[in-house]
Amino acid sequence: MSKHTTSIDNTLVQAGRPQPLQTRQVNLPIELGSTVVFDSIEAFEQARDHRYQTGVQYYGRYGNTASFELELMLATLEHAAGVTLTSSGVAAISLTLLALLKPGDHVLVADHVYGNTRAFCDTVLSRMNVTVEYFDPMIGTAIESLFRPETILIMFEAPGSGTFEFPDITGITEVARHAGVWSVLDGTWATPVFCQPLDLGVDVLVYSASKYISGHSDCMMGVIASGDANMHERLRRYVMAIGDKTGAQEVYLALRGLRTLKMRIQAAQASGLEMAQWLAEQPQVKRLLHPALPDCPGHEFWKRDCTGSAGLFGVIFHPCDNEQLREFVNALEHFGIGVSWGGYESLVLPVTPVRTAKSWDEPGKLVRFNIGFEDTDSLKADLLEALPLLNSSN
Structure with missing residues (x-):
């Protein structure tokens, strides 16, 4: 990378391309290939x-020029010793846990993690004789009381999936490092534009590049980043041994998406906050779950550790019956119904939190919103037509 690349703005534009830059195409081509000859x-x-080293071409499964450039670019953005790409965000989470855990180990998992993370822990890790214990994500430094001699790892998320609590990242990682326990954080929501978890003490950062990184709902990819070179090599070797591989087109799309990441997530932040604050004023709304709003659990930790917020948040509507909620969601025209987020389109999804460490007893209906790049006045008008369908019993 050029010696003049000193900011995230420059990195997003200049990194991810071979240096020095002379006569060339602006974008790297889609690079297809399996066999490398010598x-x-x-x-x-x-x-x-x-x-196993980024930049060494041996066989297509280990990487090529384009994937290496993407890994180096992401490592720069995340302040990481190295990055390994995977075929999805779920693969990044699952392969990291598999690489670091063995039978007999004890792992602490935040109670608000992504549903597929919980499913992996409950189905795969349990079959490996790994003891999974879920904990209150807002426990902070008191997590130390849950450590056992066989505790190896903490898996948590910032903010929580669906409920958006923002944990004390530095508090958790500080006590974990003191006890020799690894910390793994799913940091998909904030992106490197708004947060660098490795600088906060996290050992391994995982996330889905299918969301804001690619940004157009057309790419499946995961990222594993570590600030320690030995940890990076361990994880990379494991991913390569399993045979997980990111596709050439996905690499191209992620490189393309990164060029506009900062502008897109800043726009998502602005529209997301506008819509969240507007929704908070509607009579059908009981509570907003958005880390940038003062009454969201962990707001003080978000304010300390992040410089911005994504366009994804939760809304708790006053109690109503399930049919009313379905009618409300179905009536929305500018919001698609889908499980992903971080693209250019607005999405809506009813959420039923699964909790085992601490029960979810918040009255009302929880709905997750991803605010895209539509005109916010149109989104408000759409909601104003549908909200009366929630005939609150409050």
Whole structure:
């Protein structure tokens, strides 16, 4: 990268391309290929012996010029010793846990994690004889009381999936490091534009690049980043041993998406806050769950650790019956119904939190909103027509 690249703005534009830049296409091409050939057995052996290093071409599954450039770009953005790409965000989470845990280990998992993270822990890790214990995500430094001699790892998320509590990242990582316990954080929501969890003490950062990184709802990809070179190598070797691989088109789309990441997430932040604050004033709304709003659990930690917020948040509507909620969601025209987020379109999804460490007893109906790039006045008008369908019994 150029020595003049000193800010995230410059990194998003200049990184992820071979240097020095002379006459060239602006974007790297979609790079297809499996077999790499060598002119000598010595060159082949050297590549084989260093095949886990970013930048070494040995076989297509280990990477190529484009994927290496993307990994280096993300490592720069995340202040990481290295990055490994995976085929999805779920793969990034699952492969990280598999690489670090063994039978007999004890893992602490935040009670508000992504549903697929919980499913993986309950189905795969349990079969491996790994003890999974869920904890209140707002426990902070008191998590130390849950440590056992066999505790290896803490898996948590900032903010929580669906309920948006923002945990004390630095508090948790500080006590974890003191006890020799690894910390793994799902940091999909904030992106490197608004937060660098590795600088906050997190050992391994995982996230879905299918969301804001690619930004157009057309790419499946996961990211594993670590601030420690030895940890990075351990995780990379495991991913390569499993054989997980990111597609060439996905690499191209992620590189393209990163160029506009800062502008897009800043726009999402502005529209998201506008819509959240507007919704908070509507009579059908009981409570907003948005880390940037003062009454959201962990707001003080978000304010300390982040410089901005995404366009994804939760709304708790006053109690109503399920049919009314379905009619409300179905009546919305500018909001698609979908499980993903971070793209350019607005989405809506009813959420039923699953809690085992501390019961979710908030009265009312929880709905998650992803605010895209539509005109916010149109989104408000759409909601104003549908909200009366929630004939609150409050």
